[in-house]
Amino acid sequence: MKFDTSIALYKEAEDHIVGGVNSPSRAYKGVGGGTPVFMEHAKGAHFWDVDGNRYIDYLGAYGPIITGHAHPHIAEAISAAAYNGVLYGTPTKLENKFAKMLKEAIPSLEKVRFVNSGTEAVMTTIRVARAYTDRTKVIKFSGCYHGHSDLVLVAAGSGPATLGTPDSAGIPTSIAEEVITVPFNDVEAFRQAIRIHGEDVAAVLVEPIVGNFGIVEPKPGFLQAVNDIAHDAGSLVIYDEVITAFRFTYGSAQEIVGVQPDMTAMGKIIGGGLPIGAYGGRVDIMEQVAPLGPAYQAGTMSGNPASISAGIACLEVLQQDGTYDYLDSLGAMLEDGINKHASTYGLPVQINRLKGALTVYFTDGEVENYDQADATDGEMFSRFFHLMLQEGINLAPSKFEAWFLTIAHTEEDITATLQAVEKVFSIMAK
Numbered sequence: 188m189k190f191d192t193s194i195a196l197y198k199e200a201e202d203h204i205v206g207g208v209n210s211p212s213r214a215y216k217g218v219g220g221g222t223p224v225f226m227e228h229a230k231g232a233h234f235w236d237v238d239g240n241r242y243i244d245y246l247g248a249y250g251p252i253i254t255g256h257a258h259p260h261i262a263e264a265i266s267a268a269a270y271n272g273v274l275y276g277t278p279t280k281l282e283n284k285f286a287k288m289l290k291e292a293i294p295s296l297e298k299v300r301f302v303n304s305g306t307e308a309v310m311t312t313i314r315v316a317r318a319y320t321d322r323t324k325v326i327k328f329s330g331c332y333h334g335h336s337d338l339v340l341v342a343a344g345s346g347p348a349t350l351g352t353p354d355s356a357g358i359p360t361s362i363a364e365e366v367i368t369v370p371f372n373d374v375e376a377f378r379q380a381i382r383i384h385g386e387d388v389a390a391v392l393v394e395p396i397v398g399n400f401g402i403v404e405p406k407p408g409f410l411q412a413v414n415d416i417a418h419d420a421g422s423l424v425i426y427d428e429v430i431t432a433f434r435f436t437y438g439s440a441q442e443i444v445g446v447q448p449d450m451t452a453m454g455k456i457i458g459g460g461l462p463i464g465a466y467g468g469r470v471d472i473m474e475q476v477a478p479l480g481p482a483y484q485a486g487t488m489s490g491n492p493a494s495i496s497a498g499i500a501c502l503e504v505l506q507q508d509g510t511y512d513y514l515d516s517l518g519a520m521l522e523d524g525i526n527k528h529a530s531t532y533g534l535p536v537q538i539n540r541l542k543g544a545l546t547v548y549f550t551d552g553e554v555e556n557y558d559q560a561d562a563t564d565g566e567m568f569s570r571f572f573h574l575m576l577q578e579g580i581n582l583a584p585s586k587f588e589a590w591f592l593t594i595a596h597t598e599e600d601i602t603a604t605l606q607a608v609e610k611v612f613s614i615m616a617k
């Protein structure tokens with residue numbers, strides 16, 4: 188495969204755009220370097236790059252793409268919105284419709300507010316929790332990524348971890364001191380953190396099913412214990428469902444784990460590929476938000492008709508019968524095939540999968556927390572990533588990320604992917 192045009196464009200990008208990319212996880216630093224491929228168009232489960240190479244896509248734009256690229260129903264909705272005016276700065280009927288759809292799918296959302304990114308959604312839930320509790324500290328779990336606002340960029344997952352900068356420069360220590368980090372899936376560590384800081388903890392922030400050091404499910408009872416212990420201490424529980432909302436079921440991860448948080452932050456899938464975020468929760472908490480309450484949050488682009496139309500269209504597609512069973516069946520086929528080839532070639536592979544999302548770790552052990560994910564073999568992953576790219580399989584360039592399936596993937600795509608995996612494993616085993 189030739190990447191000449193991508194290489195030339197990346198050189199040009201480096202002259203104009205810092206690091207040549209508009210989000211650090213798009214650079215290939217986490218996989219030993221290389222030139223990020225410049226994609227030109229995408230349809231369904233496939234990408235075509237500027238050199239004319241075709242790929243099967245498992246990046247899914249880091250999670251938002253679940254219907255496949257350029258899904259006609261979503262494309263029509265965006266196009267209609269474009270011709271109807273993309274931004275009014277006034278309320279619209281569409282926002283009511285979408286808010287109702289979200290509330291119906293996720294019952295803990297008694298009231299919602301639309302924003303423009305997952306970062307904004309999480310950042311605001313923390314502000315609201317602080318306003319509600321009149322406390323300042325936040326407990327988060329190591330390796331969980333909650334966007335790039337100051338407070339949560341401490342021991343954050345895939346992007347910063349890949350770059351080896353778990354704590355960003357430019358964040359005052361006074362802010363970092365407001366964050367307590369404990370290992371995911373470790374009830375005792377959490378209990379201890381609450382014992383020490385409980386009276387100051389406004390909220391506990393957690394990805395109920397982790398997506399940012401790979402797909403990691405909570406151990407049975409873990410999230411219920413987090414809820415109980417936090418509530419006993421007067422702290423709120425915020426679920427960051429930016430990846431998980433509508434990824435595993437038509438609704439949220441809270442439905443899967445059977446525990447309800449006080450507030451939820453969302454993004455990614457609910458925008459159908461356009462920029463969006465949303466947060467919501469208990470009405471008495473949400474009423475802290477301006478114009479009703481003292482916690483200020485605003486946005487010129489918030490609830491814009493284009494993003495909302497794309498989001499409605501995306502959820503309409505996901506409502507079709509069998510969506511999540513289909514994703515599950517493709518995911519199982521992929522998981523089984525990769526495991527089979529790994530054992531044939533004697534490679535240490537561990538797959539964590541839920542429905543249509545999975546992470547392939549190079550390790551002999553289980554991955555239940557960030558330290559275990561961090562200890563997996565990054566060099567093997569880098570080799571795997573680059574060889575798979577050569578075979579026309581587009582993965583996220585980081586050992587901490589998930590593969591995301593879409594309803595546009597077919598069994599033929601999975602078969603082709605598994606052929607590539609077999610070839611790549613045979614090279615890696617030499």
Ligand code: PLP
Pocket residue numbers: 249303304305306307309332333334335394398399427428429430454455
């Ligand atoms: N929360 C989680 C769990 C995420 O995975 C991400 C992004 O990857 C965010 C928040 C931030 O979302 P955004 O990139 O839309 O700001």
